[in-house]
Amino acid sequence: MTANGGDPGDSKSFGGQDGGPARPSGRPALPKMLRRRGVLAGGLGGLAALAGAGFLLRDELPFARHDDRSHLDGRFRRLRLAAPHPEHDPIIVLAQRQGIFARYNLEVSFPTGLVAARDALGLLQNGSVDGALVSVLSWLPELLPAYPGRTAPPLSAKLVLGLQSNSARLLVPRKGPIRKIEDLYGKAIGLADPHASDRMFFSIMMRRKGMNPDRDVRWVAIPPDRFGDALAANEVQALAGHDPVIWQVRERLHLNELASSMTGSYGIRVGRTLGVRDDLLRTDPQAAAAVSLALFDAAVSVARDLDAAASVLSDDLEDMEPDMVLRMLRSEGHSVHPTGGALRAQVAQYIDELKLLGLVEDSVDSGSVARRCCASVMPG
Template sequence: MSLRPFSRSLVRPGRRAVLGGLAGIGVLAGGGILLRDRFDQAEKEQHAQPDGVFRKLKLACPHPSHDPVLAMALRDGFLDRYNLDITVLDGADTGRQALDQLRTGAADVAIAPALSWLPQLLGGLEAKLICGLQSGSSRLLVDRRSRFKRIEDLYRHAIALPDAAGGPDAGADRLFFSIVMRRKGMNPNKDVTWISVAPERFGEVLASGQVQAVGGHDPVIWEAQQSLHLAELASSMTGSYSARVVRVLGARDDLLARDPRAAVSLVLAFQEAARVVASHLAETASVMADQIPDMPQDSILKMLQAEKHDVHPVGQELREQIAQYVDELKLIGLVDENQDSGSISKRFCATILRG
């Protein structure tokens, strides 16, 4: 399926994600493994046992030290528990770059925003999404003294992002804010100007009037907000977006074909780490502080507390949320509105843990 340019026509609003609990225990069916994992916080979770096979895998992830679930999984032995030896690759600053490492075979699995995954999957990336890790942390910020109070106020103004590429190469932050703008009746490709600016220059370009807003995702945008005393105009942490998964774990098709149980171990390990992050923010902040030495631990903790960490869907819940993203890409012309979002989502998600 090819990507097409922005269309002026509005399409129907995105579907509501069905956010339900997952129930059951692991079962074997046919030649594959179909696991159902109950995430009832009132009871102790019962997981399928790993098969005991030791696996070495390579993982691509943009700025891995910034990912709380990955940081906890590596630090507290969740991967070891499932006999996984994960090498985290260097060299990816964006989700698109991490997925390039997956495409070339340099990586077996990757973590990237859903809005980075979908254009690549639509463009032929041979991989499947297997597990959601956490919800979003994108923020669009303005000077507190400015007249900008709503995202619509940015009409005919400029926005700075660390990665402001457009079209099918657009970064996840730009795509997210473009979707928000489109829902407000704006054309994000014509009604605002996007400028790539390094985060350390955000204060300079705001003060000079070169841009009127800056955007990005935590922890970089959190640090900008705190140090420059900026006001939040829009974010992925409010309203219905707060219940949406953003960072997603995916695996190459060839890995899933030759070793399907590897995906089971990966999902169980990362789901366990995600739940620990959600219930132990102070411990997570301590782990991340060791990896982000320029950011004080108390600031990391406040950042984590401002985010939402109990969103890590699998199975049907993940498919529903990915289908909703496909609907939203229709709004900005990156998916043909006649395509069936549910079918696309089913094609791109592997049912490792079935809800």
């Protein structure tokens, strides 16, 4: 996500902070998986109460029929998609291992070594990939016609499929004084990437509580292997991130979940979406339809059989036992797959929430902008 580059006291600033003092000796560190693999960044955004949620969930069904290949031409296609840590993504892993891409005559590859949404979107910007799977809150700063601090033109891409809700968590020590969002006034929050969607997600939540997320709290960039040290040394008083890293932090350090994107109406908001290049939509719309259908099938498979998804994921998350992976997946929202009008409505709500942060002008017609940011490619 593009940093806004403003003054730290400005409500439009989303810059990072220094990581704090050097690591004290004898402090507990996080498991080696976090040191070796790094942090999932950019991942899964989404929040706020969802008025008319039942309508949106009903509305998505006609746009997303499971395993509907009748309208496709049967051509074989090779596509490249970008996503942070695809080897940790249950939808991508299942689509590859269960032959779901091949079912739609697709060969889909994912560049390795991507750790943040901005890495994936950068590849899309330079034409190296056909699409990307990142959070809505990472997409919008690159898609909106005007966005503070962005120097490049808007991405020439459209959102076509919601894949799941977000998995953002805000953690605090169990015996500490922080019991609600408002208790974060004057506190420092550690996170691996200050430009990832996790910060924006919780910033919107704070704004709804009457807080200024750039003035009332301090965001501190900390490598994930120092999360435990930073809490123990009181460098930070809370930690923010998303799964699987933040789940492992919660479990190993025995922290309380102050807030998350998985409670109440937040859990039915789409977090991560597939977006594809405009030129692919123009020249080969059936390619976009095929990959959308394949990923939808994979997302449905994950939601229907979390045990199988946990078994597959545990092969790659070597420091997490299968039961720990399963508990993580069960706490997430895997049945949120909006397309068409349902996706546009949720994207419009995100745009309205960016207005709360002063990142989008109040005069902007969120519905019109959402229509420009989204495309319908699934069968009707």
